[in-house]
Amino acid sequence: xxxQDQKEALQEIANIGMGQAGASIAEVLDxxxxxxxxxxxxxxxxxxxxxxxxxxxxxxxSAVRQAFxxxxxxxxxxxFGEQRCNDLADLMGYEKDxxxxxxxxxLLDISNILVGACLSGIAEQLRENIGFSAPSLMADHMSxxxxxxxxDISWHNALLVEVNFRLEQRSFAxxxxxxxxxxxxxxxxxxxxxxxxxxx
Amino acid sequence: xxxxxxxxxxxTYIRTFMPVSVLVVDDSPMAxxxxxxxxxxxxxxxxxxxxxxxEALAMYRTGKVDVIFLDLTMPEMDGYQVLETLRKEDLNCxxxxxxxxxxxxxQERVLGLGAIAFIKKPVDAQKVEAVLRQYGILVNT
Numbered sequence: 653x654x655x656q657d658q659k660e661a662l663q664e665i666a667n668i669g670m671g672q673a674g675a676s677i678a679e680v681l682d683x684x685x686x687x688x689x690x691x692x693x694x695x696x697x698x699x700x701x702x703x704x705x706x707x708x709x710x711x712x713x714s715a716v717r718q719a720f721x722x723x724x725x726x727x728x729x730x731x732f733g734e735q736r737c738n739d740l741a742d743l744m745g746y747e748k749d750x751x752x753x754x755x756x757x758x759l760l761d762i763s764n765i766l767v768g769a770c771l772s773g774i775a776e777q778l779r780e781n782i783g784f785s786a787p788s789l790m791a792d793h794m795s796x797x798x799x800x801x802x803x804d805i806s807w808h809n810a811l812l813v814e815v816n817f818r819l820e821q822r823s824f825a826x827x828x829x830x831x832x833x834x835x836x837x838x839x840x841x842x843x844x845x846x847x848x849x850x851x852x
Numbered sequence: 853x854x855x856x857x858x859x860x861x862x863x864t865y866i867r868t869f870m871p872v873s874v875l876v877v878d879d880s881p882m883a884x885x886x887x888x889x890x891x892x893x894x895x896x897x898x899x900x901x902x903x904x905x906x907e908a909l910a911m912y913r914t915g916k917v918d919v920i921f922l923d924l925t926m927p928e929m930d931g932y933q934v935l936e937t938l939r940k941e942d943l944n945c946x947x948x949x950x951x952x953x954x955x956x957x958x959q960e961r962v963l964g965l966g967a968i969a970f971i972k973k974p975v976d977a978q979k980v981e982a983v984l985r986q987y988g989i990l991v992n993t
Contacts, residue, residue, distance in 0.1 A: 660882040667880065667925065668973050671952030678955045687925050687953055689879070777974065851889065 669773035716763035724839035878923035905929030
């Protein structure tokens with residue numbers, strides 16, 4: 653799918669995007685964010701849930717999706733753990749007992765910040781213009797296993813880039829997943845090749 | 853207390869025109885390549901590379917490393933742990949942290965742990981040169 657060089661380049665490019673997203677969210681939440689090493693996987697749709705289960709865990713999640721389009725199209729998904737809402741509301745200085753609609757609003761806002769910063773960072777490295785759809789709620793208190801309904805997915809292979817954000821002193825954590833269908837991977841490979849050529 | 857960055861060893865090297873021994877530490881081979889490309893072409897150096905914090909410490913302990921470019925986010929032993937260990941072992945080289953983690957607090961922490969400078973990724977060659985000149989590591993070349 654990608655050569656070793658292309659994969660290494662993407663890993664580093666994702667790392668830079670993650671760093672920018674981490675800094676944005678650290679500023680909003682006024683807490684130090686712990687970053688992990690981005691994971692890059694090639695998967696069949698039925699394996700996505702299992703891959704996410706490894707990092708997200710068994711707990712119920714809420715998730716926000718946002719489509720992006722540059723020379724390739726894909727989906728960015730931010731997955732929040734169970735504890736996320738109370739914690740987030742608290743971090744943002746809201747009163748306790750945020751109503752459900754306000755909670756969801758908050759998740760959309762945080763997702764938008766993370767996705768915007770991370771993908772803009774990646775696009776900038778690849779010298780791509782990038783646009784985003786508005787964030788929308790994909791799941792609310794649902795097992796990560798049911799996040800992707802395999803029968804709705806028409807493609808056979810996907811590129812998954814996953815980065816995790818965790819706060820140092822709080823339980824809040826979220827996962828940003830970038831998914832590219834197989835038809836888009838060729839465009840990604842081309843963009844990475846241009847990046848690699850510019851380094852010669 | 854922050855460490856005093858100047859070490860007499862550098863003046864010796866510069867006077868005798870021996871190449872400076874540079875160690876580039878990053879788990880990503882691509883990141884190491886990008887950094888090495890951003891080093892001043894006129895700088896007389898011998899570059900070695902380490903793919904992990906553990907490997908970096910082993911190379912440092914040979915006593916032949918003058919300048920370390922250190923990544924923060926690495927598996928097993930991250931850059932913070934490398935800095936802490938170096939400090940325990942009497943930090944006998946200059947460490948410049950190179951990281952995509954651009955949180956102001958990350959910069960504060962590494963400077964507090966004895967790094968002389970923080971350079972953000974993607975690495976800007978001019979910034980690298982400015983830092984090297986600022987600390988007298990690179991002179992009039």
